[in-house]
Amino acid sequence: MKIQPFELERYFAKYEFKIEHLMSASDCEGLYIQELIAMASPQSLDLWNNLKLNYTESAGHPLLRQGIASLYSETTVEQVLVAVPEELIFIAMQNLVNPKDHVIAISPTYQSLHSIVESLGCELSLWQLVLHEGEWAIDIPQLESLIKKNTKLIIINFPNNPTGFSPTKKELEEIVQIAQKHGITIFSDEMYRLLEFRIEDRLPSISEIYENGIALSGLSKSFALPGLRVGWLTSKNTKLLDQLLEYKDYTTICNSAPSEILAIMALENADGIIERNLEILRHNIEHSKKYFAQVPHLVDWIAPKAGSIAFPKWKGKKPMDQLCESLITEKGLMIVPGKLFHFPNDHFRVGLGRKNYPESLSIFIDHIKSMD
């Protein structure tokens, strides 16, 4: 399979480890390994100290799968498959569709949720998020109008990367009803789930409310542990998970042994880690509201409902590409232009999970004021 370059990842590869102010990172401030080990229970510390670096169980360490299942209401260990998040998107798409199938995917979103099905020869329709009275929204009738006889898969991503949009429970149920009516599978990327600013905004996982649903989650965003490379799929359809597991024999076979134990430690401390990340996010969102309010003629700040990113609108005269270029070369600061999400280039992504965000934001605001 020939696949198009992953533009967002290539952009990050160019700058992520070279520039000082990464104002667009989608993860939360990374935890140190020592912080994680200090939180560990005696049992997981024992696993860590006596870890033999053998191959591991392909579907994931049983205690890890159990820890993952406990994040949900009624998910069982058998309904969990562990691998790298991006790998799971790749594996799932290979198995969920065939060439010429029609796929509907939310847009904007993380590029691999579009690119893989396109590379597999599927026909792709984008279901566009819209701005309604200054807030991101979904248009359910638009979804219905996109459905065709050969629609096999609907791909959603809530909380959404890059907008921070999340629908209401009722809207999610409407999406499920449409899929159910037409016998369509839903792949739901829930990588930013658990980062809801109001607990009542937390949606049930698609894997618990739809028998033909498969959900992706992981430790990279909500748990501030992208370096572990631990993610998982959950689904009631265990036959499908078995099929994906067989495919994994051709990608990584099994997970990294040290990462699995560190992941078990993280899941034991899920509430504390998530609260720590929400605290950073709430602080940075308040900061954004205050500072973007100084430049209403240049930026429309659009607060996220959940997650660690936002997608404000740029209203300045300088084209977005020039703005990004001047920020990188003159200030050592990176934002991600909207075009990398195949969205009109008058939006840009900001990452709200890093502790140095307030400092980066001041540099950003001074720079755009000076250009005005």
Ligand SMILES: Cc1ncc(COP(=O)(O)O)c(C=O)c1O
């Ligand atoms: C929506 C979404 N899904 C999946 C991923 C992939 O996660 P990972 O980079 O940990 O493999 C990302 C990463 O940015 C993402 O934003």
